[in-house]
Amino acid sequence: METILGACLLGSCQPNGKYIIYGLIVHCYGANPMKTNAFHSVLISFLLSVVAAAHGDHHGSPFSEPTIDLGCVVSDLDAAVEFYTEAIGFQEAGGFQVDGDYAKEVGLTDGKALDIKVLTLGEGEEATRLKFMEAGGRSRKVKNDHITTSLGFSYITIFVKSTDEAMARLEKAGVKPIANSPKALPANLNPEMALTIVRDPDGNFVELVGPKPGS
Numbered sequence: 001m002e003t004i005l006g007a008c009l010l011g012s013c014q015p016n017g018k019y020i021i022y023g024l025i026v027h028c029y030g031a032n033p034m035k036t037n038a039f040h041s042v043l044i045s046f047l048l049s050v051v052a053a054a055h056g057d058h059h060g061s062p063f064s065e066p067t068i069d070l071g072c073v074v075s076d077l078d079a080a081v082e083f084y085t086e087a088i089g090f091q092e093a094g095g096f097q098v099d100g101d102y103a104k105e106v107g108l109t110d111g112k113a114l115d116i117k118v119l120t121l122g123e124g125e126e127a128t129r130l131k132f133m134e135a136g137g138r139s140r141k142v143k144n145d146h147i148t149t150s151l152g153f154s155y156i157t158i159f160v161k162s163t164d165e166a167m168a169r170l171e172k173a174g175v176k177p178i179a180n181s182p183k184a185l186p187a188n189l190n191p192e193m194a195l196t197i198v199r200d201p202d203g204n205f206v207e208l209v210g211p212k213p214g215s
Contacts, residue, residue, distance in 0.1 A: 069129040070156065071116075072204070075141075077134040079201040081117055084130065087173035087198070088158065088206065089166075090119035093129070112136070121158065147205055155197075155205035163194050163210040170198060184212055 074080040084090040100113035108114065114133050121128040147154040160166045163182050170177065175198050182196040192215070196208040 065126070067126050067128060069131055070153075071131040071133065073135050073139050074132050074200075074202055075134070075139070076201060077115075077117060077132055080132050081119065083173070083175070083200050084119050084132075087170050087175045088208075089160075089169060090121050090130065091123075093118045093120045141202065144203060144205070155207055157207040157209060160208050160210035163196060163208070163213050163215070166196065166208050166210060167213065170196075182208075182213055185209075 072080070081092065085092060095115070095117040098108065098114040098116065100109070100111045103109040103114055104111040112135075116131050116133045119130045119132070121130075142150050142152070144150055144154065167177075167182065177196050177198050179197065182194040184191050185193045185195055192212060193209055194212045196210075198206050198208070200206055
C-alpha cells in the first residue's frame, strides 16, 4: 500500500495581515511508513524551520527580535502621548514602572523611579514601540534647530500609506509641518514619495514618508 504523508500548520491571521504560526501536525498513512522515514524527517525539519522563522528565530542572528524599542524622556508625558497618538497615529499599549533603587543600580537614573508609557506603531510582536517617561524637571533640553545640530539620535522616520490622510490627521490635531513639507523626495531617492517633517511637543523631529499628496 502506498504511504501518504500529510501535514498542516496551525496558526491564525492577525489584524495587521500577518499569519502567526503556532505549531504543526504531521500524519503518516499507509501500510509501510518505514519506506518514507527519510522524506518524513525532511518534511518535519522543513516545517519546523518555518515555525521557527515565524516566531522570529532568525538563523545566524544573535538577536531574538528584529525591531528595537526607543525610549524618550519628555517634559510633559500627557502631551507627548496625545501628540503621538492623535497627530501621528500610534496606539497606547499600557506601560510599566521601574523602581528607583533598581534604576540607580543599573545606571538608568540617579535614583528616580520611572513611570513609562508604551506606544506602538502596528500590532504583533514586531511592532515598533516608543517608551515615554517624564523626568520631572531634571532634564535639560538639547538644542536641535536642525537634525545635524547635536550629536545623537536626531529623528524618527515613519512610513505612511497616504500622505493626504497623514496631513488630515495632523491638521485635526493642530500640528503644522515645518518649512516647505510635504515635499517630493529627490530624484536619487524616490520622487513619487513625499517627506513631511513635524516636531513633537519637545521639538523632536518626526519624519513622515509616503506617496505624494494627491496620489
